[in-house]
Amino acid sequence: MCSRDCCSGPGGSHRGNTCTDKKGAKSGSLAGEKIIPTPQSLLYPYEVIEEIADFITKGSGMRPRIGIICGSGLGSLADMIQDPKIFEYEKIPNFPVSTVEGHAGRLVVGTLEGATVMAMQGRFHFYEGYPLAKCSMPVRVMKLCGVEYLFATNAAGGINPRFQVGDIMLMHDHVNMLGFAGNSPLQGPNDPRFGPRFPALVNSYNKDLINKAIEIAKAMGIESNIHVGVYSCLGGPNYETIAELKALRMMGVDAVGMSTVHEVITARHCDMKVFAFSLITNKCATEYSDKKDEEANHDEVMAVAKNRQKACCELVSRLIREIHMASA
Numbered sequence: 001m002c003s004r005d006c007c008s009g010p011g012g013s014h015r016g017n018t019c020t021d022k023k024g025a026k027s028g029s030l031a032g033e034k035i036i037p038t039p040q041s042l043l044y045p046y047e048v049i050e051e052i053a054d055f056i057t058k059g060s061g062m063r064p065r066i067g068i069i070c071g072s073g074l075g076s077l078a079d080m081i082q083d084p085k086i087f088e089y090e091k092i093p094n095f096p097v098s099t100v101e102g103h104a105g106r107l108v109v110g111t112l113e114g115a116t117v118m119a120m121q122g123r124f125h126f127y128e129g130y131p132l133a134k135c136s137m138p139v140r141v142m143k144l145c146g147v148e149y150l151f152a153t154n155a156a157g158g159i160n161p162r163f164q165v166g167d168i169m170l171m172h173d174h175v176n177m178l179g180f181a182g183n184s185p186l187q188g189p190n191d192p193r194f195g196p197r198f199p200a201l202v203n204s205y206n207k208d209l210i211n212k213a214i215e216i217a218k219a220m221g222i223e224s225n226i227h228v229g230v231y232s233c234l235g236g237p238n239y240e241t242i243a244e245l246k247a248l249r250m251m252g253v254d255a256v257g258m259s260t261v262h263e264v265i266t267a268r269h270c271d272m273k274v275f276a277f278s279l280i281t282n283k284c285a286t287e288y289s290d291k292k293d294e295e296a297n298h299d300e301v302m303a304v305a306k307n308r309q310k311a312c313c314e315l316v317s318r319l320i321r322e323i324h325m326a327s328a
């Protein structure tokens with residue numbers, strides 16, 4: 001495994017003086033001390049994304065319209081897909097592999113409520129060692145497959161004291177902490193075939209879809225478990241300190257996680273409509289305490305996601321049905 005920027009993390013390796021990714025593509029040299037960094041946006045040029053998209057559309061015989069990214073423990077969203085064509089990440093050319101528990105590592109293409117969809121059952125996180133451009137590369141693959149709508153889901157810690165474990169927060173905005181630190185999936189030369197050099201991110205989260213989701217939640221009788229709020233992505237993999245959580249709360253953040261924001265940035269850059277929600281899997285303590293049960297842990301995150309998967313699945317499938325009916 002390569003831990004350096006030259007071959008972009010897990011899956012890459014060094015053979016002799018040469019740095020090689022898992023498909024054998026040479027992407028840098030270890031000769032002498034000179035390592036030329038690859039700007040993030042050049043890791044996956046348009047043509048490579050196009051090749052991956054062709055592999056998916058030809059292999060599935062479909063051009064999906066809606067893309068779904070399953071959050072930790074929310075892989076069952078992809079299990080709803082009918083007549084699924086399944087692509088293991090390892091078998092997709094130039095695709096990274098999933099390394100986190102609760103992220104199966106496969107792309108599922110098929111239909112859901114009549115709409116053509118593709119779902120990532122397993123996403124890529126920055127803390128796995130992948131640069132952000134690689135984490136969100138599949139969003140561009142979705143775009144070139146024909147996807148117009150991105151549904152991004154995640155497990156998150158609730159910072160807003162009104163949030164309870166098991167609640168769902170519809171994202172209407174985000175605070176990009178990795179961006180504050182100068183990291184972006186769009187870093188490096190811009191390819192205008194994807195989108196503009198300086199994309200605007202106000203109104204990134206589609207208001208119509210948020211309103212429809214609220215109506216659906218009412219019809220499901222779960223409106224008291226639904227909130228609209230602000231998500232923030234930190235780099236992880238450690239959970240946050242109390243001081244960090246206090247600071248995030250003061251900044252207006254309602255829920256915190258380690259994903260989604262770079263995917264949304266990539267989706268908005270290529271003009272996809274975005275719907276995203278956080279399943280609140282734990283309440284974040286914002287006061288100092290010795291209580292062990294107030295510490296976040298991934299087992300709890302997974303257990304809560306499993307418990308609430310039915311509600312999440314229903315919300316997603318009903319919303320997809322509305323999108324499909326509106327365009328039928």
Ligand SMILES: O=P(O)(O)O[C@H]1O[C@H](CO)[C@@H](O)[C@H]1O
Pocket residue numbers: 070071072073100123125153154155156236257258259260297298301
């Ligand atoms: O954001 P998703 O992938 O749902 O996962 C969340 O859960 C993990 C921590 O328990 C982190 O990866 C965090 O980002």
